[in-house]
Amino acid sequence: MNAVEVRGLTKRYGNVQALQGVDLTVPEGMIFGLLGSNGAGKSTLIKALVGALKPNSGEWQVLGLNPLRDQAKLRALIGYMPQGVALYEDLSARENLRFFGSAHGVPALEQRIQEALEFTELTSRADHPVYGFSGGMKKRVSLACALLHKPRMLFLDEPTAAVDPHLKVRSWQLFRELANAGTTLFISTHLMDEALLCDRLAIQQTGKILIVDTPQAILEHGQTRLTIKQAEQTSEQQIASTPNALAETLHSYGLNPTIQALTLHPDSLETIVLRMLQKSEVSQ
Amino acid sequence: MSRILVVAKRVLTQLRHDKRLLGLSVMAPLLIIYLLKIFFDTMPKGFNNARYIMPITAFMVHFLAFLLCAIVLVQERTAGTLERMFINGFRRIEIIGGYVLGYILLATFQAAIALAQALWLFDLSYAWGDLAMLFGVIWLLAITSVMLGMFISTFARHEGQVFPFIPMIILPSVFLSGLLINPEQLPTWANWLGHAFPLFYANDAIQEIIGKTPTSSVIWTNMAILVGYGLFLLTLASRTLKDVE
Numbered sequence: 292m293n294a295v296e297v298r299g300l301t302k303r304y305g306n307v308q309a310l311q312g313v314d315l316t317v318p319e320g321m322i323f324g325l326l327g328s329n330g331a332g333k334s335t336l337i338k339a340l341v342g343a344l345k346p347n348s349g350e351w352q353v354l355g356l357n358p359l360r361d362q363a364k365l366r367a368l369i370g371y372m373p374q375g376v377a378l379y380e381d382l383s384a385r386e387n388l389r390f391f392g393s394a395h396g397v398p399a400l401e402q403r404i405q406e407a408l409e410f411t412e413l414t415s416r417a418d419h420p421v422y423g424f425s426g427g428m429k430k431r432v433s434l435a436c437a438l439l440h441k442p443r444m445l446f447l448d449e450p451t452a453a454v455d456p457h458l459k460v461r462s463w464q465l466f467r468e469l470a471n472a473g474t475t476l477f478i479s480t481h482l483m484d485e486a487l488l489c490d491r492l493a494i495q496q497t498g499k500i501l502i503v504d505t506p507q508a509i510l511e512h513g514q515t516r517l518t519i520k521q522a523e524q525t526s527e528q529q530i531a532s533t534p535n536a537l538a539e540t541l542h543s544y545g546l547n548p549t550i551q552a553l554t555l556h557p558d559s560l561e562t563i564v565l566r567m568l569q570k571s572e573v574s575q
Numbered sequence: 576m577s578r579i580l581v582v583a584k585r586v587l588t589q590l591r592h593d594k595r596l597l598g599l600s601v602m603a604p605l606l607i608i609y610l611l612k613i614f615f616d617t618m619p620k621g622f623n624n625a626r627y628i629m630p631i632t633a634f635m636v637h638f639l640a641f642l643l644c645a646i647v648l649v650q651e652r653t654a655g656t657l658e659r660m661f662i663n664g665f666r667r668i669e670i671i672g673g674y675v676l677g678y679i680l681l682a683t684f685q686a687a688i689a690l691a692q693a694l695w696l697f698d699l700s701y702a703w704g705d706l707a708m709l710f711g712v713i714w715l716l717a718i719t720s721v722m723l724g725m726f727i728s729t730f731a732r733h734e735g736q737v738f739p740f741i742p743m744i745i746l747p748s749v750f751l752s753g754l755l756i757n758p759e760q761l762p763t764w765a766n767w768l769g770h771a772f773p774l775f776y777a778n779d780a781i782q783e784i785i786g787k788t789p790t791s792s793v794i795w796t797n798m799a800i801l802v803g804y805g806l807f808l809l810t811l812a813s814r815t816l817k818d819v820e
C-alpha cells in the first residue's frame with residue numbers, strides 16, 4: 292500500500308504559486324526524502340499532507356485517507372515535526388510531551404514519555420525548561436513529541452537544519468531505527484548529504500517535483516571527472532557516474548577484464564571530522 | 576471535556592512558570608489603583624470617588640485580561656504550537672474552552688485583588704451582598720475580555736498586530752461606556768456606539784450597585800448581557816480560529 296498518493300496538487304498564496312501540480316507516490320515503510328532549496332514548496336507540501344492546509348486543486352491521500360475530510364482519523368495515525376520547534380519554551384521537555392501526548396490519549400502516557408525521552412537521549416534534561424535548550428535539543432524534544440503516540444507515518448520538516456554534525460548523525464540513526472520498525476518517514480531537507488541517506492528521493496523546485504528515484508539512481512544522472520596520472524602523463528576525462536563506467540574506463544588501463552563494476556566510498560568531510568572529534572575525546 | 580482540561584492545565588502551568596508575566600498582570604492594576612488614589616486625593620472634599628474608582632478598577636481588569644489573552648494566543652500562532660495542537664488532534668472548541676477555563680482562574684484572582692485594593696485604599700465600604708455583586712460584575716467583564724482577546728487574536732498574524740485593536744476597541748470604550756461621563760450626555764450615535772462595548776454594561780451595573788437606590792433588575796439585566804456578550808464572542812472566536820490555512 293502507498294503511504295502517500297498525490298495527483299496534480301496546487302496551492303497558491305496570492306501571486307505565489309507554491310505548488311504547481313505535484314504528483315507523488317510514497318510506498319509505506321521507507322524513508323522518503325523531499326529535497327529542495329528554501330522556498331521550493333517543501334513545507335507547503337508537507338502541510339497539505341498533514342491536513343494543515345487546503346490545496347487549491349488536486350487529489351491527495353495519506354494512508355488511504357483524505358487529510359481534510361478524514362482529519363480526525365488521519366491525525367491519530369501521523370506524527371508531525373514542523374520546521375520551527377513549535378514547543379512551549381517555558382514548559383519542561385516532559386511537560387511538553389505530556390501535553391501533546393494527552394491529545395492522543397496515549398495509554399500509559401508517563402511510561403511512553405520516558406521511552407520517548409530515552410530514545411531521543413533527553414532523560415538528563417527532561418525536567419528543565421525548554422528555553423534553556425540548544426537548537427539541537429529543542430529539535431529532539433520536538434521529534435519526541437511527534438513520536439509519542441507511535442504513529443504509522445512521520446512527517447519531519449527539515450528535522451536536522453541548524454543541528455550540529457554529531458546530533459545529525461544520531462538523528463539519522465533514530466530515523467533508520469524507526470523505518471526498520473515499520474514507520475514511514477517523509478523528511479524534507481535542503482542538505483544534499485542527508486538526502487543520500489533516504490531510501491527514495493524527490494527533488495522539488497518552485498513547487499514542482501523534478502524527479503523521484505533512489506538517491507543512487509539520481510547520482511547516476513551525474514558525471515564523474517576522472518584524472519589518471521600515468522608515468523609523466525596526466526589525462527583527464529568525464530565519465531558517467533556509474534560503477535560500470537568506471538570499470539570500463541579502467542579496462543583500457545589494464546584493469547582485470549573480469550571486474551565489471553567499481554565503486555569508491557570515500558568518507559564525507561562530516562564523517563572525517565566526527566572521527567577526529569571522537570579520537571580526541573578518547574585521548575583526553 | 577478531558578481535552579479542554581488538558582489545555583486549561585497547560586495554560587495554568589505556563590502562567591505558573593512565567594512568574595514575570597503573572598506578577599506583572601497582578602501588580603500592574605495594583606500600581607495603577609495606587610496612582611489613582613494619589614490623583615483622587617487632590618480632589619475637593621465631598622467628591623464622589625466611588626463613581627469613578629469602581630468602573631476604572633473594572634476597566635483595568637478588562638484591559639489586562641484582553642491584552643494578555645490576545646497576545647498569548649497570537650504567540651501560539653507565531654510559535655507554531657497552535658498548528659501543532661490542531662495536527663495533534665485538538666479541536667477548535669477544545670482549545671478555546673481550555674483557554675477560557677485557564678484564564679478564568681487568573682481573571683478571578685485579578686478581579687479579587689484589584690477590588691480589595693480599591694476598597695482598602697479609598698476606604699470604601701459596602702454591604703456584603705453589594706460587594707459580591709461588584710465582584711461578580713468585574714469577574715464577568717474579565718471573562719468577556721478573555722473571549723474578546725481570543726476573538727481579536729484570530730485577526731492578528733503577530734503580536735504587534737494586536738496593538739492597533741487597543742485604540743480601536745479598548746480606548747473608545749473608556750469615553751463611550753459611561754466610565755468618565757454619563758453616556759446620555761453623548762450624541763445619540765455615540766451613545767449607541769457605547770452599547771457595543773462590554774465595559775458599558777459593566778459600568779451600568781456598577782453605578783447601579785454603588786448608587787443610592789439600586790434596582791436589582793438593572794443589575795441583573797446588565798450581568799445577563801455580559802454573559803450573552805461573552806457567549807457571542809466565544810461563538811465568533813470558534814468560527815474565526817482557523818484549523819486549516
